[in-house]
Amino acid sequence: xxxxxxxxxxxxxxxxxxxxxxxxxxxxxxxxxxxxxxxxxxxxxxxxxxxxxxxxxxxxxxxxxxxxxxxxxxxxxxxxxxxxxxxxxxxxxxxxxxxxxxxxxxxxxxxxxxxxxxxxxxxxxxxxxxxxxxxxxxxxxxxxxxxxxxxxxxxxxxxxxxxxxxxxxxxxxxxxxxxxxxxxxxxxxxxxxxxxxxxxxxxxxxxxxxxxxxxxxxxxxxxxxxxxxxxxxxxxxxxxxxxxxxxxxxxxxxxxxxxxxxxxxxxxxxxxxxxxxxxxxxxxxxxxxxxxxxxxxxxxxxxxxxxxxxxxxxxxxxxxxxxxx
Numbered sequence: 001x002x003x004x005x006x007x008x009x010x011x012x013x014x015x016x017x018x019x020x021x022x023x024x025x026x027x028x029x030x031x032x033x034x035x036x037x038x039x040x041x042x043x044x045x046x047x048x049x050x051x052x053x054x055x056x057x058x059x060x061x062x063x064x065x066x067x068x069x070x071x072x073x074x075x076x077x078x079x080x081x082x083x084x085x086x087x088x089x090x091x092x093x094x095x096x097x098x099x100x101x102x103x104x105x106x107x108x109x110x111x112x113x114x115x116x117x118x119x120x121x122x123x124x125x126x127x128x129x130x131x132x133x134x135x136x137x138x139x140x141x142x143x144x145x146x147x148x149x150x151x152x153x154x155x156x157x158x159x160x161x162x163x164x165x166x167x168x169x170x171x172x173x174x175x176x177x178x179x180x181x182x183x184x185x186x187x188x189x190x191x192x193x194x195x196x197x198x199x200x201x202x203x204x205x206x207x208x209x210x211x212x213x214x215x216x217x218x219x220x221x222x223x224x225x226x227x228x229x230x231x232x233x234x235x236x237x238x239x240x241x242x243x244x245x246x247x248x249x250x251x252x253x254x255x256x257x258x259x260x261x262x263x264x265x266x267x268x269x270x271x272x273x274x275x276x277x278x279x280x281x282x283x284x285x286x287x288x289x290x291x292x293x294x295x296x297x298x299x300x301x302x303x304x305x306x307x308x309x310x311x312x313x314x315x316x317x318x319x320x321x322x323x324x325x
Contacts (some may be wrong), residue, residue, distance in 0.1 A: 008107075010064060012056055012072030012099060016042045016296060016307050018289070019071045019112075020050075022317025026324075030065045033072075038303040039310075042296050044187045050285045061105035069324075070106075072161075073114035073312050074099060100134050110173075111135070111165035112320065114312050117146050119161055131163075140165035145176040149289075152315040155258035156288040160312070162320060175323040222271055241269040241277060259288050266305035282308070290314030 007027040008245035011019050014032040016039050023029075032052040034040045040052060053059050071099040074096050103111065120128050142165045149158035166172040176243055221236045227248070235241045242260040245251060253260075259268055259280070268280045280288075282304040286295050289311050296304040 007068035007110075008066055009068050009069035009071055010102075011050075012055075012070065013074055013095075014043055014072070014141060015039050015311050016291070016315050017046055018291070018312035019073075019317050020047055021291065022312070023071070023321045024316045025316070026321050027069060030067065035171065036307075037119050038299050039228045039307050042299060042307065045298070046295070046304055052274055056095060056102075059098070059102060064102070064106055067106045067108040069110045069112065070103060070108050071112040072099065073310075081281065090261070096131060097134070102139060103135075103140075104138055104252050107139070109167050109170045110324065111163070112166070113163040115161050115163075115247050117159045117161050120146070133147075135165050139168050139173065140276060142166075144176075147178065147319075149313040149316055150258055152290075152313065152319055154288055154290050154313060154315055155314070156260075156262065157256065158256055160316070162316070164324070170259045175320060177246060178319060178323060200313075222277055224254050226252050228252055235271055237271050237273050238282075239271065241271065243267050244264060244270055262305075262309045264306040264309035266309065285309075286325070290316075290318075 008030045009023070009027050011017075011029055011032040012018070014034040015036075017032075020029055020032075024231075029047070029050050031053050032043065033053050033056045034043060035055050042100065043050075044052075054064070099111075129260075132142055142163055144161060144163040146159050146161050149156045149160070162176075164173070164175045221234050222240055223232045224235050224240075224243075225231060226233050227250050235255040240256045240259040241323070242251075242254045242256075242267070245261065262268060262285055266279060266285070268285075269277050270280060271277050282296060282301055283293050284291060285305065285308040288315050289308050291308070291311070296307055299307070
């Protein structure tokens with residue numbers, strides 16, 4: 001098998017460089033593609049030597065250097081359960097075919113693509129079948145698996161689909177199935193204060209939302225409305241509280257010992273010992289995605305939340321890259 005250290009890869013939909021950070025010095029990045037000016041600014045600060053080839057729809061494959069690998073998390077909103085699930089009817093959904101267009105011309109030995117788990121079931125599986133058929137016609141055999149970030153050292157429940165394509169006739173790495181590692185590792189890192197379980201007092205909740213903070217003999221807690229038999233959940237210090245779609249009549253699981261999936265609107269909150277319910281900070285979100293503290297520093301909090309919500313979890317990419325090597 002080819003030494004990954006000698007490989008050259010192109011990063012598409014690069015965002016703030018999650019794939020690059022996860023791959024590290026295992027391979028050489030020959031360039032990236034990103035059109036969001038805020039993400040590009042962060043990316044360039046960390047990888048100033050990388051060339052931006054710009055909008056993927058305008059990339060001429062003939063302008064690209066030799067490629068052994070293409071990586072990228074193509075836009076997930078067309079397939080996400082949190083969106084309208086328009087799939088290829090959404091213009092962003094068609095960007096996969098730009099990956100196919102570049103792949104057809106450059107024929108890299110490997111592909112590493114990421115998307116939401118909902119891609120598997122979108123349009124009763126027809127969308128995913130179309131993607132696999134396209135890659136098959138381009139000469140690639142595919143393996144895939146849904147991986148959860150919480151299994152790779154960060155306390156975030158984030159399920160994502162990873163697809164590895166291998167050009168037929170070339171050495172094929174057996175990447176999947178990939179074990180989840182130590183599921184308890186990382187759950188005590190300084191991401192959300194303490195992450196401890198506490199006994200909570202009982203209080204009913206009205207239709208206005210979260211109840212006032214309750215102080216027990218040990219720690220404060222709050223009552224969060226959700227669609228359960230009881231009609232609420234109790235959140236204690238250090239737990240994650242998801243306040244997305246506050247008026248939903250069907251939402252469950254708003255309270256968890258580990259963070260919910262980060263989104264671009266940043267609806268993740270927590271309860272601290274000396275303060276009311278608050279949003280997670282950008283630094284906490286960086287940690288939940290496996291980035292070093294301050295990776296997105298310099299942008300507004302709104303943009304930092306957006307970029308981190310769109311990012312790939314670095315730890316997961318690192319685990320996959322170790323299997324490709």
